[in-house]
Amino acid sequence: MYDFIRGPMVWISIAIFFGGILWQVFRFLTLSQAIEEPKLKRPAGLVAEVPPAGVGGFLHALKLSIFKTSPGMIIVTSVFHLCLVMVPLFLLGHNILIERAIGFSLFSFSERTSDVLTVIFLFCGLFFLYRRLFLPRVRIITSGYDFLMLLLATAPFITGLLAYHQLFDYKTLMVLHILAGEAMLICAPFTKFVHMVYFFAVRFSVKGEWALGSGNRNW
Amino acid sequence: MFKKNTAGVDTDLIKKRLDSRKAKMKLSLAACAHCTLCAESCFLFNARDNDPTYMPSYKFINSIGVLYKKKGMVDRAALQDIRDVVWDRCVLCTRCYCPFGIDIPEMIAFARTICREQGVFPDFEKEQKHAG
Ligand code: SF4
Numbered sequence: 001m002y003d004f005i006r007g008p009m010v011w012i013s014i015a016i017f018f019g020g021i022l023w024q025v026f027r028f029l030t031l032s033q034a035i036e037e038p039k040l041k042r043p044a045g046l047v048a049e050v051p052p053a054g055v056g057g058f059l060h061a062l063k064l065s066i067f068k069t070s071p072g073m074i075i076v077t078s079v080f081h082l083c084l085v086m087v088p089l090f091l092l093g094h095n096i097l098i099e100r101a102i103g104f105s106l107f108s109f110s111e112r113t114s115d116v117l118t119v120i121f122l123f124c125g126l127f128f129l130y131r132r133l134f135l136p137r138v139r140i141i142t143s144g145y146d147f148l149m150l151l152l153a154t155a156p157f158i159t160g161l162l163a164y165h166q167l168f169d170y171k172t173l174m175v176l177h178i179l180a181g182e183a184m185l186i187c188a189p190f191t192k193f194v195h196m197v198y199f200f201a202v203r204f205s206v207k208g209e210w211a212l213g214s215g216n217r218n219w
Numbered sequence: 220m221f222k223k224n225t226a227g228v229d230t231d232l233i234k235k236r237l238d239s240r241k242a243k244m245k246l247s248l249a250a251c252a253h254c255t256l257c258a259e260s261c262f263l264f265n266a267r268d269n270d271p272t273y274m275p276s277y278k279f280i281n282s283i284g285v286l287y288k289k290k291g292m293v294d295r296a297a298l299q300d301i302r303d304v305v306w307d308r309c310v311l312c313t314r315c316y317c318p319f320g321i322d323i324p325e326m327i328a329f330a331r332t333i334c335r336e337q338g339v340f341p342d343f344e345k346e347q348k349h350a351g
Pocket residue numbers: 250251252253254255256257258275276316317318319321323
């Protein structure tokens with residue numbers, strides 16, 4: 001059993017994860033269609049607003065974005081999501097396993113860095129939990145499912161942290177850690193975590209104020 | 220077998236409507252992270268002292284979200300609750316912004332379509348008499 005969950009099951013989870021993402025991207029493409037560029041003309045005498053260049057432009061854009069209304073949330077959520085992706089990807093332990101499996105691996109953070117980032121990540125998770133529990137606007141649309149998803153996202157980190165520091169039974173925690181990681185990979189494309197796909201799909205393909213590309217689709 | 224009281228509601232028609240736009244609507248409901256970042260983009264939310272029931276995501280979850288969750292098996296009272304959300308709390312100005320590109324106004328408009336089709340909509344004449 002142990003051999004299965006740390007062997008084939010890992011590959012199965014990764015395959016489901018990427019397969020699911022591709023499927024969701026495909027779904028987005030079938031639900032959206034290319035639209036024609038509207039041919040609008042600027043009225044004579046109305047000058048275009050030119051945002052300041054460089055860092056000034058970035059700050060200017062921030063002020064116009066939801067960063068202005070929810071700066072705390074934007075900072076915390078950015079850190080949370082960056083850690084969520086970077087820590088497992090650049091973890092020394094993971095990379096040693098990957099190296100053994102396929103003979104090559106990514107660069108790794110020092111163990112101390114990963115340790116600190118994991119703790120930061122968990123604090124961000126606590127911030128989300130606090131919002132879900134105590135902010136009326138968040139609580140009003142929160143159900144048990146949201147707490148479950150928060151647990152699903154943080155469980156691999158909690159178990160990983162405890163295992164790394166050899167608190168409690170190492171072997172049990174390792175099994176839980178692997179299962180939690182696999183559960184997250186398998187669920188990601190099919191639960192509300194699919195927002196990770198749509199964040200990019202929409203930004204890159206739909207034209208808009210905050211688009212990251214010159215998309216020409218809409219849905 | 221327990222049968223829900225849906226008298227006065229054509230649940231088959233609701234189901235047909237729901238199915239006609241199922242893919243996009245269900246996907247939008249699923250992709251919503253329940254993050255509330257859309258709140259301030261609605262001027263009504265701001266104008267009503269940040270009353271969470273004016274938040275765009277609250278409005279689509281409690282209208283079209285309910286209809287999909289119950290697969291159209293709703294009674295008149297439920298439709299009337301939805302009516303109060305989609306007409307009284309939203310003017311369909313389409314200014315709400317979701318970082319994931321969820322088309323909130325379309326969802327609210329779709330809930331209106333379904334309510335209207337079932338004969339549940341605000342009585343503007345009565346309201347005007349009240350006001351006048
Ligand atoms: S609609 Fe968008 S911004 Fe609003 S709560 Fe859902 S995911 Fe967040």
